[in-house]
Amino acid sequence: MNSETGTETCADRVERFGYLARRLVRPLHRSLLNRRRLTLGSAAAAAAAISLPTLAEARNPFEFPTPVTPVAHDTLYVHDLFLAVMAVVFGIGMCVLLYSVIQHRKSRGYSPAAFSGPKTLGQWMVVVVPVLALAFIDYVVMGIPSYYAVVAMANTREDAALVVKATASQWKWRYEYPDQEIAFTSSLSTPRAQIESGSPTDPHYLYEVDNPLVLPAGKKVRILLVSLDVIHSWWVPAFGVKQDAVPGFLRETWVKIEKPGIYRGQCGELCGTGHAFMPIVVVAKAEPAFERWVAQTQNGEKAVALAEEQPLSRNDLLARGKTAYETNCAPCHQITGLGLPGAIPPLAAGQAFTATPELTDKLAQLGTYRDGKIVLVPVDRQLGIVLHGISGTPMPAFGLQLGDADIAAIVTYVRNSFGNHTGDVVQPAAVKSARVQAN
Amino acid sequence: MSSVSAYVNEHEHEHDHKPRGLARWLFTTNHKDIGILYMLFGVTFFLVGGLFAELIRAQLIHPANHVLTPELYNQAITLHGLVMVFAALMPVTAGFANYVIPLMIGAPDMALPRLNNWGFWLLPPAAVVLVFPGILQLFGVGNGPIDTGWTIYAPLSVRSGLGVDFAIFAIVLLGASSLMASINIIVTIFNMRAPGVTMMKLPLFAWSWLITAFLLIAVFPALIAGGLMLLTDRHFGTHFFSAAGGGDPVLWEHLFWFFGHPEVYILLLPTAGLLSHILSAFARKPIFGYRAQVYAYWTIGVLSVIVWAHHMFTSGMPIAGQLYFMYSTMAISIPVTVLFICWLGTIWRGALSFETPMLFALGYIGLFGIGGLTGLTLADAVADQQYHNSYYLVAHFHYTLFGGPIMGVMAAAYFYLPKITGHMYSERAGRWHFWLCIIGFNLTFIPQFLAGIAGAERRVVDYPIQFAGFHMASSIGAFILGAAQLLLVYNIVVAWRGRTEPASARVWEGAQGLEFTLPSPPPYHTFAERPAVV
Numbered sequence: 015m016n017s018e019t020g021t022e023t024c025a026d027r028v029e030r031f032g033y034l035a036r037r038l039v040r041p042l043h044r045s046l047l048n049r050r051r052l053t054l055g056s057a058a059a060a061a062a063a064i065s066l067p068t069l070a071e072a073r074n075p076f077e078f079p080t081p082v083t084p085v086a087h088d089t090l091y092v093h094d095l096f097l098a099v100m101a102v103v104f105g106i107g108m109c110v111l112l113y114s115v116i117q118h119r120k121s122r123g124y125s126p127a128a129f130s131g132p133k134t135l136g137q138w139m140v141v142v143v144p145v146l147a148l149a150f151i152d153y154v155v156m157g158i159p160s161y162y163a164v165v166a167m168a169n170t171r172e173d174a175a176l177v178v179k180a181t182a183s184q185w186k187w188r189y190e191y192p193d194q195e196i197a198f199t200s201s202l203s204t205p206r207a208q209i210e211s212g213s214p215t216d217p218h219y220l221y222e223v224d225n226p227l228v229l230p231a232g233k234k235v236r237i238l239l240v241s242l243d244v245i246h247s248w249w250v251p252a253f254g255v256k257q258d259a260v261p262g263f264l265r266e267t268w269v270k271i272e273k274p275g276i277y278r279g280q281c282g283e284l285c286g287t288g289h290a291f292m293p294i295v296v297v298a299k300a301e302p303a304f305e306r307w308v309a310q311t312q313n314g315e316k317a318v319a320l321a322e323e324q325p326l327s328r329n330d331l332l333a334r335g336k337t338a339y340e341t342n343c344a345p346c347h348q349i350t351g352l353g354l355p356g357a358i359p360p361l362a363a364g365q366a367f368t369a370t371p372e373l374t375d376k377l378a379q380l381g382t383y384r385d386g387k388i389v390l391v392p393v394d395r396q397l398g399i400v401l402h403g404i405s406g407t408p409m410p411a412f413g414l415q416l417g418d419a420d421i422a423a424i425v426t427y428v429r430n431s432f433g434n435h436t437g438d439v440v441q442p443a444a445v446k447s448a449r450v451q452a453n
Numbered sequence: 454m455s456s457v458s459a460y461v462n463e464h465e466h467e468h469d470h471k472p473r474g475l476a477r478w479l480f481t482t483n484h485k486d487i488g489i490l491y492m493l494f495g496v497t498f499f500l501v502g503g504l505f506a507e508l509i510r511a512q513l514i515h516p517a518n519h520v521l522t523p524e525l526y527n528q529a530i531t532l533h534g535l536v537m538v539f540a541a542l543m544p545v546t547a548g549f550a551n552y553v554i555p556l557m558i559g560a561p562d563m564a565l566p567r568l569n570n571w572g573f574w575l576l577p578p579a580a581v582v583l584v585f586p587g588i589l590q591l592f593g594v595g596n597g598p599i600d601t602g603w604t605i606y607a608p609l610s611v612r613s614g615l616g617v618d619f620a621i622f623a624i625v626l627l628g629a630s631s632l633m634a635s636i637n638i639i640v641t642i643f644n645m646r647a648p649g650v651t652m653m654k655l656p657l658f659a660w661s662w663l664i665t666a667f668l669l670i671a672v673f674p675a676l677i678a679g680g681l682m683l684l685t686d687r688h689f690g691t692h693f694f695s696a697a698g699g700g701d702p703v704l705w706e707h708l709f710w711f712f713g714h715p716e717v718y719i720l721l722l723p724t725a726g727l728l729s730h731i732l733s734a735f736a737r738k739p740i741f742g743y744r745a746q747v748y749a750y751w752t753i754g755v756l757s758v759i760v761w762a763h764h765m766f767t768s769g770m771p772i773a774g775q776l777y778f779m780y781s782t783m784a785i786s787i788p789v790t791v792l793f794i795c796w797l798g799t800i801w802r803g804a805l806s807f808e809t810p811m812l813f814a815l816g817y818i819g820l821f822g823i824g825g826l827t828g829l830t831l832a833d834a835v836a837d838q839q840y841h842n843s844y845y846l847v848a849h850f851h852y853t854l855f856g857g858p859i860m861g862v863m864a865a866a867y868f869y870l871p872k873i874t875g876h877m878y879s880e881r882a883g884r885w886h887f888w889l890c891i892i893g894f895n896l897t898f899i900p901q902f903l904a905g906i907a908g909a910e911r912r913v914v915d916y917p918i919q920f921a922g923f924h925m926a927s928s929i930g931a932f933i934l935g936a937a938q939l940l941l942v943y944n945i946v947v948a949w950r951g952r953t954e955p956a957s958a959r960v961w962e963g964a965q966g967l968e969f970t971l972p973s974p975p976p977y978h979t980f981a982e983r984p985a986v987v
Contacts, residue, residue, distance in 0.1 A: 078839070079908055089836045093906075096833070100826040107822055110797050115815065120737070120804040127802040130739035141742070141794055148790045152783040156833060160779060163835035168772045214517045214918055221917045244609040245702055247767060247842065251908030256767045256838040260703060261608055262696020265769040278917075280910045282767070282842045284602045286609060287523035290913035354524070356596040357614055368593065370615065372688075408612055 086254030182246035185288030247282030335427025351432030482566030488552025495545030534603030556968035559647025572633035579626035607694035635666035649986035661726025679708035724861025736803025737963035809883030813864035820856025845905025871956035889937035896930025
């Protein structure tokens with residue numbers, strides 16, 4: 015029993031399992047539990063020597079991140095167990111191979127035997143015992159802990175103190191706390207200058223977001239996963255959890271973080287060109303601190319909601335629009351607003367664009383494309399496109415992800431940048447009414 | 454047996470009226486010519502696929518690198534996978550089947566020679582179709598070749614550019630080609646064996662290809678059907694893979710992996726068969742456990758089609774599904790262990806010598822051993838959440854696919870090169886090739902195991918600086934590994950030009966089998982009259 019958390023680990027369950035498991039598996043398990051951190055052995059050390067630059071900052075860069083959830087404990091336990099067993103199996107095989115290579119050489123004048131299969135009982139034992147041993151390793155040493163781990167992993171609902179819904183889209187996460195009425199978008203905050211510099215200095219390069227997911231430590235949190243476009247995957251290595259977000263379906267997983275801290279991960283399924291730039295950062299707070307955060311955020315969201323309705327100056331809109339554009343739009347439409355030839359249309363009126371008829375027909379229907387060139391549509395139509403996306407294309411519905419002020423700022427920015435000089439100023443109130451109109 | 458080769462020699466000139474020049478290769482129905490075409494095609498695309506790998510490693514050598522744009526990077530990882538699997542490894546193993554199996558079983562040719570020609574000549578257009586969008590892009594049409602990863606997961610592949618359409622057409626062509634080759638091999642093995650070559654005297658390479666051929670026929674149609682469904686989703690408004698219309702993106706994963714997992718064994722089995730011949734030749738000792746190996750092939754073949762969803766543990770699966778796919782996957786380790794024991798039993802107490810084919814064969818046992826054992830950890834449905842799509846997974850499948858099939862193909866290439874060309878390759882260059890492969894390969898992929906365990910995500914164009922050391926080591930390893938392959942090309946050229954020592958009929962002191970009773974190179978037509986094997 016893990017005394018810190020009161021959570022039953024795989025080892026405890028194996029202890030319970032029965033005579034066979036106790037007699038045969040427990041000694042191995044014991045030695046592992048005592049030496050959790052020693053696994054890969056000399057191969058790891060050899061390769062780690064090559065990776066010395068990274069050793070300086072991480073405690074053990076060639077190891078699992080320190081596990082902080084029951085699932086991660088199970089995983090690390092099983093991983094250590096497997097690798098220890100594998101190392102023994104591989105070691106025995108290689109010893110046989112090397113002995114033969116050294117001893118049974120033609121150059122030593124060794125004359126070959128002529129056998130082509132086991133004959134005596136002893137020879138049969140040599141052949142059959144390894145196979146039986148492997149079956150035992152598969153279905154007892156590994157099979158029993160794995161069974162319990164699978165069952166525990168699937169139990170997402172029992173005792174869940176909090177439900178969080180994570181919505182994936184290219185290339186950010188949106189987190190909602192339905193009971194607390196909190197919702198925010200979380201996207202990469204590493205500055206583009208760092209990414210383009212060629213030599214990043216930021217210690218959490220590509221592992222940092224504007225709004226991290228905040229979770230209570232010591233409580234079971236049920237995480238629901240959905241996706242708005244393609245398959246993404248929510249993965250935080252220290253939690254041992256990776257679950258795909260499949261568009262059109264609800265997936266779920268759970269975490270129970272034992273220690274407050276900051277945990278970092280990335281999207282775990284190839285989701286397009288921004289796949290490398292879709293981090294997950296979780297801040298686990300102890301119970302009182304978490305409650306405070308909830309209250310503050312709720313108040314803050316109300317204040318933000320109020321502020322959202324206030325009109326903004328043209329300069330404020332442009333500045334806010336530039337930042338929001340670079341986070342949300344530039345991954346596809348590019349910083350320059352020129353898009354990608356053949357795939358993502360430019361945003362400047364009069365720019366030439368060629369693509370499949372399927373895409374250009376859709377754009378033409380919306381009025382943004384005529385005679386091979388991009389046309390700037392009226393404000394209300396453009397708001398409609400940004401709020402609801404264009405189905406069948408990579409353009410997502412930003413109405414689900416961004417607030418009124420951000421959308422107003424982005425549209426203002428786009429209509430006054432990249433060679434567009436409409437002079438239009440779009441206020442949050444216009445976005446709000448555009449949302450209502452569509453409903 | 455010696456009377457057989459005497460007969461062939463006498464009549465060599467009468468039968469050897471092959472056409473000259475390009476026409477010989479375009480219209481050939483000769484199994485040896487077609488085998489050589491397959492092998493040259495495979496080696497060419499092995500180098501092309503390797504070039505993509507080097508591009509990937511050049512991009513990843515340090516964080517925030519800009520050798521490739523994210524678009525080009527995604528295209529490079531996709532083409533690396535597709536080219537290596539479909540255009541390098543499968544053609545090479547099919548080439549060995551074409552060249553060697555008729556010789557091994559005493560058949561004059563493949564059973565369906567014209568089909569054989571057609572099967573091969575579908576490959577070059579397929580390869581062109583696969584990379585053609587890259588050329589179109591240069592002229593401003595579309596946005597380049599397929600960029601979805603070789604797994605082509607929907608809905609990313611539904612939304613991606615026209616590269617996906619071209620890739621689907623390429624896969625359909627490759628599938629048709631593979632099905633033809635498979636049918637041909639099955640018919641040949643069942644009907645064309647010389648008198649006395651009963652099924653349980655069939656050389657292991659022929660057995661392993663027989664099962665491979667059945668696997669291909671069983672699973673390739675699933676990929677072709679999936680590809681066509683994807684095509685109709687993309688262009689004709691169907692919703693097989695879209696929840697909005699009642700479909701399911703995970704359906705694609707099932708179709709893909711129903712093909713994709715047996716594909717691993719399709720690549721592996723032929724080289725497992727060859728390995729036994731090579732180990733036996735250089736141990737100067739009969740193959741150990743012939744029957745056990747045949748039964749192991751069958752068991753692997755059957756198991757391989759019922760374990761596919763272990764590639765999908767993170768996609769959201771009920772408990773029963775996770776447990777079933779976990780335990781059934783573990784079962785595969787048992788027949789594979791049987792193979793390992795048979796390989797070790799074959800060299801045990803032999804009189805070993807270490808020519809290049811033997812070196813690669815021993816390297817196969819070691820590297821594939823690591824690949825197989827790390828595969829067991831991936832079978833655990835919960836631990837897999839940590840390994841899946843991390844660099845641990847990348848390292849694992851390169852240990853199985855490079856450590857197994859590619860090492861096996863190298864061993865077989867050096868084993869049969871003197872037989873095919875009639876001249877020896879440079880043993881010195883061969884040894885260098887082997888040792889550089891071993892050093893380069895391990896330096897590439899051991900750091901990837903460690904990076905993956907530490908949480909490094911794969912298929913990313915840029916990465917957190919925590920993983921910089923691993924990636925640097927891995928890239929250096931990959932450059933060594935890539936450069937080493939030029940020695941293979943050098944050796945092929947050396948043997949082909951024929952200025953080295955001529956190879957004897959037996960080539961290797963311990964070589965067994967009908968193919969080594971024929972002169973090197975074998976005459977254009979062999980076994981026009983059936984040899985009798987007792």
